[in-house]
Amino acid sequence: MKVGRFLVVVWVVGLAAPAIGQTATDSDVIWLSGADWRLHGIDFPNPDQVCRDGWQAGEASRTAIRQLTEGARLECRNTAKDQYSRPVATCWVNGQDLGAALVRQGVVWASLRQTWRYMLDDWMAWFNGKGIYAHGCEKPWEWRANNKAGR
Secondary structure, eight states, X not given: OHHHHHHHHHHXXXXXXXXXXXXXXXXXXXXXXXXXXXETTEEOOOTTOBOTTSOBHHHHHHHHHHHHHTTOOEEEEEEEEOTTSOEEEEEEETTEEHHHHHHHHTSSEEOTTTXXXXXXXXXXXXXXXXXXXXXXXXXXXXXXXXXXXXO
């Protein structure tokens, strides 16, 4: 019986513990503990999104997330589930908030619909003319709407 109780405690602790991994995949999805995790509070450009001046925003965001996470220790804490039942998480790479780092670089937007957590970081990227703000990029939801319309 003691073994059974121990397994239940380990299982419960496992549910409460953060997911830790080392793989960032495409755009806003990170592969951890055998599942895709979306990053909370940020909105990535679409993978094939190109800005008015030809800057490839989608590629720039993928490159930035790979550079920040390659060989690093990722720790993610689940905050919600998205419309596809994937976990939505806030993640840290070597102790640094990954969402904040991406927003400050200007390769993603703060998603104020989800949280105001990265609002100041987004404002600083805009003020300093970083990435998406330097290249006149459409916000992803506008880009998707315009491209569905056959633009």
